[in-house]
Amino acid sequence: MREETVVMYESPEAASIQTVTGWVAADGRFWGNDEHMARYCGSTHRHCAKNPDHPIHETRGWCRACQAEGDATKFAAMPRRSWGGEPITHYDGDRYFFDEESLLDWIVEHEIDLANLKLVFCTPNYPSEIDPSDHFCDDLPEDGEINDDQLLAAFELLNEMIRKCPPLSWSPGNEAVELPPAFIDKVARERLEALA
Numbered sequence: 001m002r003e004e005t006v007v008m009y010e011s012p013e014a015a016s017i018q019t020v021t022g023w024v025a026a027d028g029r030f031w032g033n034d035e036h037m038a039r040y041c042g043s044t045h046r047h048c049a050k051n052p053d054h055p056i057h058e059t060r061g062w063c064r065a066c067q068a069e070g071d072a073t074k075f076a077a078m079p080r081r082s083w084g085g086e087p088i089t090h091y092d093g094d095r096y097f098f099d100e101e102s103l104l105d106w107i108v109e110h111e112i113d114l115a116n117l118k119l120v121f122c123t124p125n126y127p128s129e130i131d132p133s134d135h136f137c138d139d140l141p142e143d144g145e146i147n148d149d150q151l152l153a154a155f156e157l158l159n160e161m162i163r164k165c166p167p168l169s170w171s172p173g174n175e176a177v178e179l180p181p182a183f184i185d186k187v188a189r190e191r192l193e194a195l196a
Contacts, residue, residue, distance in 0.1 A: 029041055048063040051066065
């Protein structure tokens with residue numbers, strides 16, 4: 001058996017003064033040889049890594065110009081279909097529309113340019129069914145099962161109601177909205193009436 005070496009707190013072997021070289025951030029944090037992390041930690045702004053012509057941005061953020069370019073590319077690549085009144089949302093916002101009237105009012109009221117309008121169809125968010133074994137996992141013994149038939153029947157009834165439940169909310173989908181010509185004409189008429 002190996003004998004453990006005893007090093008006393010007061011002994012010179014326990015610690016010594018050393019000169020250390022490395023990168024130190026503006027806040028005094030030592031990063032050793034990691035120049036990138038020292039600069040990242042000590043800076044507030046930086047140039048865009050992808051395009052130096054873009055404006056500077058916060059170090060802990062992202063380049064807004066690159067974000068806008070990426071969003072535009074992603075939106076342009078989306079499949080398109082004509083809108084028939086389904087729930088839709090603004091691609092880079094949090095405004096949702098569930099009928100023609102609310103979309104029409106928003107476009108006219110905010111003087112939205114239809115050429116720059118980016119709308120996507122929504123996907124529904126349904127409630128998830130509840131597995132009683134998952135729900136009671138902290139209360140059951142390891143590898144234990146629920147043996148109460150009434151409790152299992154209650155969960156089955158609850159899950160049946162959950163399956164019949166309408167969407168709880170909506171999320172942006174991956175299909176771009178093509179506004180029908182009749183709706184575009186209606187927008188033009190509303191704008192003319194607003195000017196009169």
